[in-house]
Amino acid sequence: xxxxxxxxxxxxxxxxxxxxxxxxxxxxxxxxxxxxxxxxxxxxxxxxxxxxxxxxxxxxxxxxxxxxxxxxxxxxxxxxxxxxxxxxxxxxxxxxxxxxxxxxxxxxxxxxxxxxxxxxxxxxxxxxxxxxxxxxxxxxxxxxxxxxxxxxxxxxxxxxxxxxxxxxxxxxxxxxxxxxxxxxxxxxxxxxxxxxxxxxxxxxxxxxxxxxxxxxxxxxxxxxxxxxxxxxxxxxxxxxxxxx
Amino acid sequence: xxxxxxxxxxxxxxxxxxxxxxxxxxxxxxxxxxxxxxxxxxxxxxxxxxxxxxxxxxxxxxxxxxxxxxxxxxxxxxxxxxxxxxxxxxxxxxxxxxxxxxxxxxxxxxxxxxxxxxxxxxxxxxxxxxxxxxxxxxxxxxxxxxxxxxxxxxxxxxxxxxxxxxxxxxxxxxxxxxxxxxxxxxxxxxxxxxxxxxxxxxxxxxxxxxxxxxxxxxxxxxxxxxxxxxxxxxxxxxxxxxxx
Numbered sequence: 001x002x003x004x005x006x007x008x009x010x011x012x013x014x015x016x017x018x019x020x021x022x023x024x025x026x027x028x029x030x031x032x033x034x035x036x037x038x039x040x041x042x043x044x045x046x047x048x049x050x051x052x053x054x055x056x057x058x059x060x061x062x063x064x065x066x067x068x069x070x071x072x073x074x075x076x077x078x079x080x081x082x083x084x085x086x087x088x089x090x091x092x093x094x095x096x097x098x099x100x101x102x103x104x105x106x107x108x109x110x111x112x113x114x115x116x117x118x119x120x121x122x123x124x125x126x127x128x129x130x131x132x133x134x135x136x137x138x139x140x141x142x143x144x145x146x147x148x149x150x151x152x153x154x155x156x157x158x159x160x161x162x163x164x165x166x167x168x169x170x171x172x173x174x175x176x177x178x179x180x181x182x183x184x185x186x187x188x189x190x191x192x193x194x195x196x197x198x199x200x201x202x203x204x205x206x207x208x209x210x211x212x213x214x215x216x217x218x219x220x221x222x223x224x225x226x227x228x229x230x231x232x233x234x235x236x237x238x239x240x241x242x243x244x
Numbered sequence: 245x246x247x248x249x250x251x252x253x254x255x256x257x258x259x260x261x262x263x264x265x266x267x268x269x270x271x272x273x274x275x276x277x278x279x280x281x282x283x284x285x286x287x288x289x290x291x292x293x294x295x296x297x298x299x300x301x302x303x304x305x306x307x308x309x310x311x312x313x314x315x316x317x318x319x320x321x322x323x324x325x326x327x328x329x330x331x332x333x334x335x336x337x338x339x340x341x342x343x344x345x346x347x348x349x350x351x352x353x354x355x356x357x358x359x360x361x362x363x364x365x366x367x368x369x370x371x372x373x374x375x376x377x378x379x380x381x382x383x384x385x386x387x388x389x390x391x392x393x394x395x396x397x398x399x400x401x402x403x404x405x406x407x408x409x410x411x412x413x414x415x416x417x418x419x420x421x422x423x424x425x426x427x428x429x430x431x432x433x434x435x436x437x438x439x440x441x442x443x444x445x446x447x448x449x450x451x452x453x454x455x456x457x458x459x460x461x462x463x464x465x466x467x468x469x470x471x472x473x474x475x476x477x478x479x480x481x482x483x484x485x486x487x488x
Contacts, residue, residue: 081409122461156367191435210454
């Protein structure tokens with residue numbers, strides 16, 4: 001999984017900081033990955049202490065962990081829609097977070113994100129976008145002035161080559177993600193494939209997001225623009241929080 | 245399936261007209277629906293007479309029909325990509341075709357289309373967009389000055405309510421498509437659901453297409469903008485062809 005990058009202590013500080021921002025009665029989107037897992041475990045501790053929340057999982061993995069931690073769960077379809085409670089806050093990790101507008105690199109940014117290292121970004125984007133507030137939890141190794149990590153693109157199996165062509169036309173280099181515990185490619189929780197698409201430095205994430213979203217066969221891409229409300233960065237000594 | 249609307253004779257004239265536009269050696273995208281089926285059958289007759297073509301199916305249904313008609317088939321992934329032959333021409337139906345720019349309603353248009361009555365629009369768009377030329381085959385009941393049919397949107401099962409909310413926010417009224425030969429909803433060949441979204445008259449199909457494409461959980465929508473090169477309209481007496 002996504003255990004690369006920063007220390008576990010830094011990830012824990014980030015996750016726990018966001019978990020403390022949850023209020024009694026909230027419906028909480030539960031993210032995927034090693035940093036979000038710390039938030040889920042802390043939320044579980046708070047439920048043990050009497051906090052009344054319900055979780056909406058972003059993946060098989062987060063659903064399983066939340067169940068282990070005793071957090072009551074709602075399906076996304078029970079949380080969103082007419083008459084439904086809605087999602088008050090989502091807590092989720094990121095593979096990379098761009099700095100905010102001002103370029104002061106000492107401050108964490110609330111710029112666009114890249115997600116999808118865990119191949120859960122389609123459902124993560126559903127939950128994170130539906131939430132009233134989206135709190136991103138990362139360690140400092142995920143911060144960058146400009147996004148330059150490869151962008152995971154979930155594709156319909158039949159659309160693999162056509163999407164790869166479109167990615168090349170947009171200046172990217174696509175690689176089919178291979179599985180490690182099965183032969184052949186990674187298959188997502190939705191039954192699709194993942195192309196990891198290297199674009200180098202992404203100067204205009206919004207434009208690239210639209211290009212990828214409108215490519216036939218692309219189910220969901222890992223660029224999250226304009227969704228994050230807060231970024232909690234766990235460090236070796238504490239937590240920095242940036243708000244939009 | 246999509247047998248509503250015009251007469252079978254009109255559909256046959258449209259389909260056969262497009263099948264005649266295929267050249268020896270072509271790789272041909274094979275559409276879905278009752279009008280495209282006439283093109284596939286005519287192409288099969290031409291293969292019997294010695295025409296050398298290979299087909300790329302847009303659905304389970306078109307693959308099955310092409311096989312019955314003796315048309316050799318390629319997977320989409322074999323047809324598209326570096327070193328692959330590409331798709332020379334695609335022939336596909338439409339649920340509605342908007343008039344071209346000039347507003348002379350006596351002429352068929354090569355404007356935007358709505359597709360997806362057969363729930364195959366995700367793969368249809370992959371194939372139709374990958375083709376060098378895309379020939380649309382319809383009867384006159386599918387022509388309209390402005391698109392106003394409901395727009396099929398294929399959605400991830402978990403995204404049903406969230407996409408429905410986004411459709412309402414964009415001024416549409418979503419309805420989950422129910423199956424007739426099984427309990428519950430229609431499930432697409434990709435394992436997803438379909439929301440039929442009524443927007444009334446669609447004044448700006450391009451803008452709506454982008455809104456739907458960028459909605460988390462929406463896998464593919466049925467608005468095809470800027471893809472059609474020719475529209476073959478079968479009538480009771482002949483065929484009208486409009487070219488872009």
